[in-house]
Every structure is written in structure tokens, then in C-alpha cells.
Amino acid sequence: MLWADRITARRRMGCSPFFAVTGCQPVLPFDIIEATYLAPPPDAMPTTTDLIGARTRALARRQEDIQRIHSRVYQARIDAARQLELDHPTKIRDFNFKRGALVLMRNTAIEASLNRKMRPRYLGPYVVLSRNRGGAYLLCEVDGSVLDRPVAAFRLLPYLARRAIDLSWLDDPRYLDISTERIREMEASLDAADDEPQALDDAHRDSPLS
Template identity: 75%
Template structure:
């Protein structure tokens, strides 16, 4: 995603004492008690950037999904087949959920028809 899950959910960076490589606090450290209007203004500025941040996160996640799909197709080119079944054709699906169970003898080997 390019950001932390906390930022994706809330729109602001968490304040962590162990984060020394990236600035996680967007405002300078307060040296006095911050007023409510200043806090609301800071949150409003963060919310104004929220839509842009979500668009960046969405594009990165979508590209990662496409890359994963392309990689899966490359890895399984010999096993992926397009059978192109017509409407009304009898299709049976192998029940692979029971293959490691001990009482599979009397269970249905194929599911369907679909």
C-alpha cells in the first residue's frame, strides 16, 4: 500500500517513539497547551488531503493485485485452461476438501452438476 494500515484507516500517521526514519507527526511538537480550534484546523488539513491519499493507496493496491494475477498466470501456464463451457453443459467439480480426511471413502468424490 505504501503506507501503514493505521494511516489507511484513519488518514493520519501514528505517533510512535521508535519511528526515527520517517516523520510521523505532521505538526511541530507543542510547547504549550494547544487549543481546540488549532487541533480542529490540523485535522481539517489532514482530511483535505485524505482523498488524494486514498487514491494513491488504491492505485498501489490495484497494481499489486494485477501484478499478482500476472505472476500466477506465469507460474501456472501449464495448469490453467480455458474450457469454455456452453450453457447447459454438465460440469462436475472434484471435491478436493475431502482428500486428506480419513473418512473419505463414502463421501462424494465430485460435486455437481453445475
């Protein structure tokens, strides 16, 4: 069953996982009789050189196949995101946090655990430094400790403080624990940060305050 699943074409990819990895179509038992290995039948018994040459030409086209698969999968993801926006127009909000805004980060690491009931659903508050080219946010603690990776926008909610918090130190690079060059490098990244910062979530979970 696992073998049959790997040689079945995926709708989003337009090919089978076997083809995406190897660059050639899988050979099934009936292909030997019916389709002659899915290749044009030779005029005579092929030599080893001819056989290697045919397989080399198939592998030479693999990069083009990989690019075509990537384009199909990427377009399918875009279409799925647009459909999600159409299906949930009242639930999806783009807060577009500005520099210095206080936010809470959803603790997505606990959502699949069975004992999540008593764990904190949100972490923070954090301070927004900027937003990278991929749409993810660069955050830091209120003491200037910058998180080691961007955070996806869907994980953040605005933090409504009861009174104003002095964030005048934010414009002074001396208070941040990383260099300005590193911040610029993170801002130029196209990483959308749809993966979970597992290490950060685990650190909060294991801390005495959790």
C-alpha cells in the first residue's frame, strides 16, 4: 500500500512522489508487457550504452520537471490561501503592527498536546521591531532580547496594556542584544515563518512561571 501510494500522482504536484524524487516514471509489472517500460520500443535489442544514454536523457530533464512541480505546488498554496480568505472574511484580520507595538504570541506548540488545558495559550508581551519581506514579524522582549527567528503574523494578537509602557529605548541600538546588521538581514529575509519556534515555546513551557 505504501508503494502504491508513492507512485500515485498528486493533484497539486501533477505527478507522483516517485517521479518527483527520481525524475522517471515508476515501472509497474504490466508496463513490462503493455508499455515496454513507458518508452518507445527499440528497433533492436538495445546495448548497455544505448540504455544508459536513454536514462541519462530522462535524468537531464529532471530539473525542468522539478521547477514545473514547484510552480504547481506554489500556485496551489496561493489558491488555497485565497479560498480561505473568501470562506472566512469576518475572522481573518491583518493587524499590520507598527514598530513598538505590544503583541501576544499564540503558543502553537501546545495545541496538539493532551495536557494543554492548563498551559498558557499566549506568550508575551513582546515588542514589534519590524516586519520582513515575507510578512513575518521581528520581535523582542521588553528588555531588548531579540527573538532568534521571525514570527508568523497569524500567531500574533495585540496586547492591550492597562497603562502606557515606556518604549523610548527601542530607537537606541545599544539596548538590543543583536547588531543592527543582523536585524537588517532578518528584515530582508523572505521567510514567512509558518513553522513553530519550538525552542522558544519549550523554554517558556519549562520555565518556573509556566
